[in-house]
Amino acid sequence: MTSPATASPVIDARDLRLTLGDGGAATEILRGIDLRVMPGETLALLGPSGSGKSSLMAVLTGLERASSGVLNVAGADFSKLDEDALALARRGRIGIVLQAFHLLPTMTAQENVATPMELAGEKTAWDRAGAELAAVGLAHRLTHYPTQLSGGEQQRVAIARALAPRPPLLFADEPTGNLDQSTGEAIIELLFARRKKTGATLVMITHDEDLAHRCDRIVRLADGLIVSDERVGAA
Numbered sequence: 001m002t003s004p005a006t007a008s009p010v011i012d013a014r015d016l017r018l019t020l021g022d023g024g025a026a027t028e029i030l031r032g033i034d035l036r037v038m039p040g041e042t043l044a045l046l047g048p049s050g051s052g053k054s055s056l057m058a059v060l061t062g063l064e065r066a067s068s069g070v071l072n073v074a075g076a077d078f079s080k081l082d083e084d085a086l087a088l089a090r091r092g093r094i095g096i097v098l099q100a101f102h103l104l105p106t107m108t109a110q111e112n113v114a115t116p117m118e119l120a121g122e123k124t125a126w127d128r129a130g131a132e133l134a135a136v137g138l139a140h141r142l143t144h145y146p147t148q149l150s151g152g153e154q155q156r157v158a159i160a161r162a163l164a165p166r167p168p169l170l171f172a173d174e175p176t177g178n179l180d181q182s183t184g185e186a187i188i189e190l191l192f193a194r195r196k197k198t199g200a201t202l203v204m205i206t207h208d209e210d211l212a213h214r215c216d217r218i219v220r221l222a223d224g225l226i227v228s229d230e231r232v233g234a235a
């Protein structure tokens with residue numbers, strides 16, 4: 001295993017800028033982001049509403065192309081890829097857990113987890129989906145549809161779907177935002193436990209300072225810029 005001192009960053013962003021809109025309506029949303037994240041780190045992204053957290057996540061996950069700057073993610077130069085190539089590069093590199101679980105309503109839990117891997121040509125997708133769902137405590141819910149699952153269970157399926165392809169990078173955007181407090185706490189325990197088990201790097205957007213302090217590092221954004229970057233200890 002590579003030691004942290006010599007490992008390359010799993011995210012290496014230099015002077016990332018994002019401008020949305022044209023002409024007079026053009027707004028610079030990200031105004032020069034420099035960020036390096038090492039493999040296995042857990043990082044919380046905090047900042048006021050509108051500071052650019054979701055926009056930064058969209059760029060780092062390849063869902064949105066930066067207007068300028070250099071971005072390397074898990075060995076792929078995202079700044080040089082077009083949209084189709086970005087979609088391919090995301091596969092296997094990045095897992096995403098969002099506030100709204102975004103499960104496909106016509107698919108069972110196991111189908112929701114297996115289908116993206118099957119589309120990526122993974123031969124053992126079905127078994128891996130079953131194993132990952134068992135790991136998040138849903139072995140007894142494999143054939144249930146999203147409407148037959150509680151909010152917490154749906155988020156467990158979403159976590160299983162994000163982690164089953166074993167991506168080096170896991171992103172979460174307010175993963176407990178739609179859950180009551182005790183369900184949210186259970187989901188966070190699960191997210192951190194599964195992250196630790198798989199060794200994925202975690203970047204999590206949150207408004208919750210206590211939750212942020214469970215990460216190794218807290219990066220604060222304001223008005224499209226990183227205004228602080230502090231190390232807060234082990235997760």
Ligand SMILES: Nc1ncnc2c1ncn2[C@@H]1O[C@H](COP(=O)(O)OP(=O)(O)OP(=O)(O)O)[C@@H](O)[C@H]1O
Nearest residue numbers: 020021027029047048049050051052053054055056
């Ligand atoms: N398509 C767009 N065109 C123009 N401006 C946009 C567009 N999308 C987002 N913005 C603006 O970009 C800024 C950053 O938005 P973003 O959603 O990244 O912030 P955020 O920190 O994630 O906020 P929140 O915590 O409320 O989710 C906001 O001022 C928003 O209005």
